[in-house]
Amino acid sequence: MRRSITAVLAVVALMAAATAGYAALGGAHRAAAPRAAIEPSPVKVTGDISGLSPGMTASMPIRVRNLTDGPIRLRWVRTNVRQADVDCDPANLHVEQITPRVRIPAQGSIDLLVPVTLDRDAGDFCQGARFPLRYRTRVNVIGVGN
Amino acid sequence: MRPRATLIFCALVLLVALVPAAASASWTGSAKGSAAAEANSLGSASQPTAALVNGNVTVNWTAPSSGAPPTGYLVRRYDLSGNAQATGPGCSGTIATTNCTESAVPTGTWRYRVTAVRANWRGPESQASASVSVFTARTLTTSAWNLADASAGGSPVNVSDQIAFAADGRTLTTSSPPTSFSTNRYLELDANGPLPTNATPSSATFNMRLAAGGATLTACFYFDVRRASTNAVLATHGSATTPVGCVTGTAQTTFSTALPEVSSTAIANDLRARVYVRRSGGPAPTIDQAALSVVTGLGSFDLYDDELTDRLDGSAEDLTWPLVASGGPTYVSAANWSTSFSTSRYLRLTFPAYVPTAATVSGASFLHRFRRSGGGSACWYLQVLQGTTVIGTHGSATAPISCTSGGSYRTDTVSLPEINTPARANGVVLLLYVRSSTGRRSEHDQANLTVNYAN
Numbered sequence: 321m322r323r324s325i326t327a328v329l330a331v332v333a334l335m336a337a338a339t340a341g342y343a344a345l346g347g348a349h350r351a352a353a354p355r356a357a358i359e360p361s362p363v364k365v366t367g368d369i370s371g372l373s374p375g376m377t378a379s380m381p382i383r384v385r386n387l388t389d390g391p392i393r394l395r396w397v398r399t400n401v402r403q404a405d406v407d408c409d410p411a412n413l414h415v416e417q418i419t420p421r422v423r424i425p426a427q428g429s430i431d432l433l434v435p436v437t438l439d440r441d442a443g444d445f446c447q448g449a450r451f452p453l454r455y456r457t458r459v460n461v462i463g464v465g466n
Numbered sequence: 467m468r469p470r471a472t473l474i475f476c477a478l479v480l481l482v483a484l485v486p487a488a489a490s491a492s493w494t495g496s497a498k499g500s501a502a503a504e505a506n507s508l509g510s511a512s513q514p515t516a517a518l519v520n521g522n523v524t525v526n527w528t529a530p531s532s533g534a535p536p537t538g539y540l541v542r543r544y545d546l547s548g549n550a551q552a553t554g555p556g557c558s559g560t561i562a563t564t565n566c567t568e569s570a571v572p573t574g575t576w577r578y579r580v581t582a583v584r585a586n587w588r589g590p591e592s593q594a595s596a597s598v599s600v601f602t603a604r605t606l607t608t609s610a611w612n613l614a615d616a617s618a619g620g621s622p623v624n625v626s627d628q629i630a631f632a633a634d635g636r637t638l639t640t641s642s643p644p645t646s647f648s649t650n651r652y653l654e655l656d657a658n659g660p661l662p663t664n665a666t667p668s669s670a671t672f673n674m675r676l677a678a679g680g681a682t683l684t685a686c687f688y689f690d691v692r693r694a695s696t697n698a699v700l701a702t703h704g705s706a707t708t709p710v711g712c713v714t715g716t717a718q719t720t721f722s723t724a725l726p727e728v729s730s731t732a733i734a735n736d737l738r739a740r741v742y743v744r745r746s747g748g749p750a751p752t753i754d755q756a757a758l759s760v761v762t763g764l765g766s767f768d769l770y771d772d773e774l775t776d777r778l779d780g781s782a783e784d785l786t787w788p789l790v791a792s793g794g795p796t797y798v799s800a801a802n803w804s805t806s807f808s809t810s811r812y813l814r815l816t817f818p819a820y821v822p823t824a825a826t827v828s829g830a831s832f833l834h835r836f837r838r839s840g841g842g843s844a845c846w847y848l849q850v851l852q853g854t855t856v857i858g859t860h861g862s863a864t865a866p867i868s869c870t871s872g873g874s875y876r877t878d879t880v881s882l883p884e885i886n887t888p889a890r891a892n893g894v895v896l897l898l899y900v901r902s903s904t905g906r907r908s909e910h911d912q913a914n915l916t917v918n919y920a921n
Binding site: 363459 | 491492493494495496497498499500501502503504505506507508534535584585586587588
């Protein structure tokens with residue numbers, strides 16, 4: 321009888337541990353981007369560049385701010401180039417993905433450089449084009465105390 | 467002991483589960499914030515400068531002060547109406563520097579504009595440069611048909627070409643023409659060709675001024691216009707049955723005939739007039755003038771006889787103006803020269819106006835070929851006049867330009883740096899002072915003025 325009670329307690333404890341562990345993650349999860357879209361972003365990325373000309377590669381300065389109360393590790397930053405305000409194909413602008421793998425303290429920020437190239441064959445109508453950018457990031461939420 | 471162990475195990479499991487800080491989660495998604503990447507644009511190069519250098523046009527500009535850095539420039543040449551022209555070697559294609567020199571630029575007045583380029587990008591075209599006029603270097607060689615002889619001292623005597631100028635007191639009495647027109651009885655003159663190639667004729671005229679040989683006599687003429695180089699007939703004016711003009715009596719009468727066939731500079735510089743004459747009888751007619759005039763965009767040019775042949779009596783007589791070229795007739799001074807130079811004894815040559823007024827004169831020289839007539843030696847020196855003002859003296863009474871003895875001709879070429887403008891080249895007057903060691907005449911075979919100019 322005592323052995324049975326002990327076994328039940330063990331199972332309950334394991335289940336509780338699993339539940340608590342899941343809850344401790346604060347809803348974060350490893351993959352689900354669709355799920356992430358509805359979650360508040362833990363980072364804010366800002367950064368602009370101007371003066372791009374055909375065949376020229378420039379370093380775009382960006383600032384990644386950790387919006388959480390715990391440290392995070394920034395694994396990569398990708399940039400999506402949207403349609404410009406003039407008839408210039410966004411494919412003319414190449415923005416490299418960066419993989420800094422750096423730790424950002426809670427509410428802290430870090431400055432990074434992202435290589436940006438305007439295609440050498442960008443047409444004459446691309447002069448003065450303004451491409452809106454959207455950043456995507458992957459971060460590891462490390463957690464309080466780390 | 468076993469229950470206690472189980473409890474310890476569960477406590478450890480709970481401990482692990484309840485320490486969230488020990489967990490690491492990943493988050494992937496759109497970050498907050500907005501951003502943009504902005505392409506540059508090419509600015510305008512500066513207003514270029516354009517300058518004529520050794521017949522080429524050098525264009526200079528500076529890079530745009532803002533905007534994308536150009537990798538090159540396009541240079542375009544425009545006429546004054548704003549029509550783009552094909553840019554020649556040196557400035558065609560993409561220029562990597564901020565200057566270029568266009569060669570083989572056509573004669574004309576041009577402006578240049580520059581466009582910055584980078585790959586497929588083109589900046590705005592610059593302001594146009596100030597206009598630059600491109601000239602072509604030319605050499606004019608001409609004789610003087612206007613000659614005055616003061617070898618005797620005192621007032622000079624007009625001894626000009628008899629048919630060059632109207633109403634100057636000089637006339638040519640021809641050989642005896644037939645009483646009816648004949649195609650092998652004519653007076654033929656080849657005109658000199660002084661027009662620059664960009665002096666396109668707008669009109670041309672043949673001026674014939676003649677008189678019959680007696681008060682009751684009549685002289686008539688008609689003429690062909692031909693290419694001197696090929697003798698090809700361009701046009702016939704009048705005919706044996708309808709002459710261009712007839713004159714009765716000894717009063718000189720002028721007939722001016724338009725020559726629409728003189729439609730190009732090449733033709734104007736290669737003209738021959740063959741004048742058929744008949745008379746009613748008696749003495750031969752006299753001709754005061756047989757010359758051409760051509761009106762061009764660069765001015766009017768009077769053309770005189772480079773060669774003149776009289777075949778009116780069936781035999782050829784060379785009446786070519788002596789000073790045009792070496793060989794053929796020569797000019798012998800009207801009187802014997804003094805044995806020492808005298809400022810009142812000279813030959814005066816007045817040259818025609820053949821240099822366009824907008825031209826740039828870069829040099830001039832005078833070629834004189836002469837010899838003494840009779841024994842001893844003849845020496846000469848030269849003064850250059852613009853109107854009546856002496857602008858240069860070459861040699862002197864004590865140091866002549868040259869002396870020649872014996873029977874051979876001597877040829878001297880004298881540089882005339884004072885002829886440095888069209889105004890000084892056109893109508894320039896040369897005074898040739900001559901002395902003869904034996905007090906004899908001189909004989910002059912050639913007197914040519916050469917002017918180097920650009921227009």
